[in-house]
Amino acid sequence: MFSAERDQAHQAGSQAAGAATGEFDAVVVGAGFSGMYMLHRIRDTLGLSARVFEAGDDVGGTWYWNRYPGARCDSESYFYSFSDRLSEDLLQEWTWSERFAAQPEILTYLGHVADRYDLRKDIQFNTRVIGADYDETTGRWAVRTDDGDQVTARFLISAVGCLSTTNLPDFPGRDGFRGDWYHTGAWPHDGVDFTGKRVAVIGTGATAVQAVPEIAEQATRLYVFQRTANFDIAGGNRPMDAEDGKKIKSYYREIWQTTRETGFGFPYDTPGRTARSVSDQERQRIFVEAWERGGFRLGTTFSDLLSDIEANDTAAQFVRARIREQVKDPDVAELLSPRDHPFFTKRPPLENGYYQTFNRENVTLVDVRKAPIQEITATGIRTGDAEYEVDTIVYATGFDAMTGTLFKLGIRGRQGLDLAEKWAEGPRSYLGIATHGFPNLFMITGPQSPSVMSNMPVSIEQHVDWITDCLRHLRSKGLDTIEPLLAAEDDWVDHHNEVGAATLLPMANSWWVGANVPGKPRHIYPYMGGVGTYRRICDEVAARDYDGFGSGSSGSTSSGEFAGVARAKHAAIAAEVAAGVTKPEHAEIAAKVAGSVAAG
Ligand SMILES: Cc1cc2nc3c(=O)[nH]c(=O)nc-3n(C[C@H](O)[C@H](O)[C@H](O)COP(=O)(O)OP(=O)(O)OC[C@H]3O[C@@H](n4cnc5c(N)ncnc54)[C@H](O)[C@@H]3O)c2cc1C
Numbered sequence: 001m002f003s004a005e006r007d008q009a010h011q012a013g014s015q016a017a018g019a020a021t022g023e024f025d026a027v028v029v030g031a032g033f034s035g036m037y038m039l040h041r042i043r044d045t046l047g048l049s050a051r052v053f054e055a056g057d058d059v060g061g062t063w064y065w066n067r068y069p070g071a072r073c074d075s076e077s078y079f080y081s082f083s084d085r086l087s088e089d090l091l092q093e094w095t096w097s098e099r100f101a102a103q104p105e106i107l108t109y110l111g112h113v114a115d116r117y118d119l120r121k122d123i124q125f126n127t128r129v130i131g132a133d134y135d136e137t138t139g140r141w142a143v144r145t146d147d148g149d150q151v152t153a154r155f156l157i158s159a160v161g162c163l164s165t166t167n168l169p170d171f172p173g174r175d176g177f178r179g180d181w182y183h184t185g186a187w188p189h190d191g192v193d194f195t196g197k198r199v200a201v202i203g204t205g206a207t208a209v210q211a212v213p214e215i216a217e218q219a220t221r222l223y224v225f226q227r228t229a230n231f232d233i234a235g236g237n238r239p240m241d242a243e244d245g246k247k248i249k250s251y252y253r254e255i256w257q258t259t260r261e262t263g264f265g266f267p268y269d270t271p272g273r274t275a276r277s278v279s280d281q282e283r284q285r286i287f288v289e290a291w292e293r294g295g296f297r298l299g300t301t302f303s304d305l306l307s308d309i310e311a312n313d314t315a316a317q318f319v320r321a322r323i324r325e326q327v328k329d330p331d332v333a334e335l336l337s338p339r340d341h342p343f344f345t346k347r348p349p350l351e352n353g354y355y356q357t358f359n360r361e362n363v364t365l366v367d368v369r370k371a372p373i374q375e376i377t378a379t380g381i382r383t384g385d386a387e388y389e390v391d392t393i394v395y396a397t398g399f400d401a402m403t404g405t406l407f408k409l410g411i412r413g414r415q416g417l418d419l420a421e422k423w424a425e426g427p428r429s430y431l432g433i434a435t436h437g438f439p440n441l442f443m444i445t446g447p448q449s450p451s452v453m454s455n456m457p458v459s460i461e462q463h464v465d466w467i468t469d470c471l472r473h474l475r476s477k478g479l480d481t482i483e484p485l486l487a488a489e490d491d492w493v494d495h496h497n498e499v500g501a502a503t504l505l506p507m508a509n510s511w512w513v514g515a516n517v518p519g520k521p522r523h524i525y526p527y528m529g530g531v532g533t534y535r536r537i538c539d540e541v542a543a544r545d546y547d548g549f550g551s552g553s554s555g556s557t558s559s560g561e562f563a564g565v566a567r568a569k570h571a572a573i574a575a576e577v578a579a580g581v582t583k584p585e586h587a588e589i590a591a592k593v594a595g596s597v598a599a600g
Helices: 006-013 033-045 088-093 103-116 206-218 242-250 252-261 280-293 295-300 309-326 330-335 404-408 456-477 486-501 531-543 565-578 584-594
Strands: 022-029 050-053 129-135 140-145 150-158 180-183 198-202 221-226 363-367 373-376 380-383 387-389 392-395 441-443 481-484 549-552
Touching: 022 033, 022 129, 022 140, 033 050, 033 103, 033 456, 050 150, 088 252, 129 150, 198 206, 198 380, 206 221, 221 380, 242 252, 252 456, 252 531, 280 295, 280 309, 295 309, 309 330, 330 363, 441 456, 456 481, 456 531, 481 486, 486 565, 531 565
Parallel strands: 022 050, 022 150, 150 441, 180 392, 198 221, 198 392, 221 363
Antiparallel strands: 129 140, 140 150, 373 380, 380 387, 481 549
């Protein structure tokens, strides 16, 4: 029983967070938002012992690794943080300096949270988990690290993040480049000075859109290698003044409640109207207003933008017109205008000066769709029709998202089943949080949960709180093993696929469908049913005694029922939405927010 293990585990856990050998109630992998909050809940809420392993030398996750120039959040700072679930006091005490905080500020914030909750003492830094095997006889996970240590734990919780394994394209000649090269997701801590350099940026996703304007300021020449033009939305970043901060703090509680109920985890009004239900003129007015306010609002203007191609096209045309307005050279503007995928079917970057950067004399957009990169030479990049001599290459080529990092954990469940093998043709999970054959394994923001299709702190907190309640439930029932039933998993995978297929996402080659990594199974990785809906499903599963999960003692999962409440709940919520049941309070809070910082 894990309650009986507690004293022993506490003893083991009380060693300094240096090399770990011992037994814990839980091992958590990763010390970003997810791992930090999970540690706090396990240790301080449940009173269990935990060891967190983190590959970096401090907390922060994404914000520890991504230190490239211009790195900042695209969720607005005031809701890109821990919510009142962690602490109302912290919300009141912390003041963000910009509407979209830059990386150093977010990292400082996360460091502050670590200090405040004394988290570092249970985190072993500079330590990478390289293997985790479930032992059916003891019902424990044996977790191995790259420094040769092994610990065991009843629960294994992945907090490795969706975007933490860099994707470095395997261009011929890559390693023979004699200049400097960097991946934006593993940026040097002491920064990079581009002054006097000829620089190539490969990639034009969210990261490049942030980095390019900053690099252009320093470099003598900048080549931006674009394979796919994106729908970049106006960011509208600006300093937060004291008045903004005060107003937001006065209704923080409602803001967070709204984020938990809306589709993308943003406190934006998501009106029930469709794009075709309004006149062309009115639609244009709504788009302009959203654009001027900045941020992801444009994506929430109409309910059918992601499900109706004609509705979508109205937004696509609107963005292309904004590109033409900003970029002086019509050929460059056209090259920057996406024509091969619908709006918002690839993660839209937020831009603060990106388009205008192409009006600079020292910046050239290189079309590698027309003439692909053939080779990295010792001195630059050779495409199908030219050679570019550069001193520095910046790979802004994203991540092996959602599954890449999970697979690197080397997780083996019952009968040695390897997670990567089980998921060879795409993820199979129940609720995106657990998977059959892997008892007591939880995946925070795992594939097939809303994860990257949301404002992530909201989804992270929801998963951590759900896991916390689940562990509490097991303890109260005298159980120590939980695992999804195969029938429940199959049902969720079908449901996940059906919901995803009803959207326009399959029409794009995006990392959301795994298209950026050669050989990766094509699958809609995030759950598309919406944050609010998903939360209600998870709550219902828990309320029905963890419907679809089997549980037991000493490693076996002897009992469990599956009534299929997840899909039934989804159907009921979908019907409510179709019937136009909207929440007036969401519109109200959105209006309040619009009246202050988000007015742009
Ligand atoms: C540049 C950038 C901007 C972003 N902006 C936003 C935004 O505006 N809004 C939003 O909602 N989301 C954003 N995201 C997504 C972001 O990843 C999440 O918001 C959030 O930070 C994820 O936190 P996490 O703790 O789940 O994962 P991470 O922050 O990725 O942390 C995971 C940690 O796990 C560690 N780890 C991984 N594997 C191992 C291992 N084997 N052993 C030990 N440690 C391991 C990693 O070192 C890392 O520190 C952004 C992502 C990037 C890359």
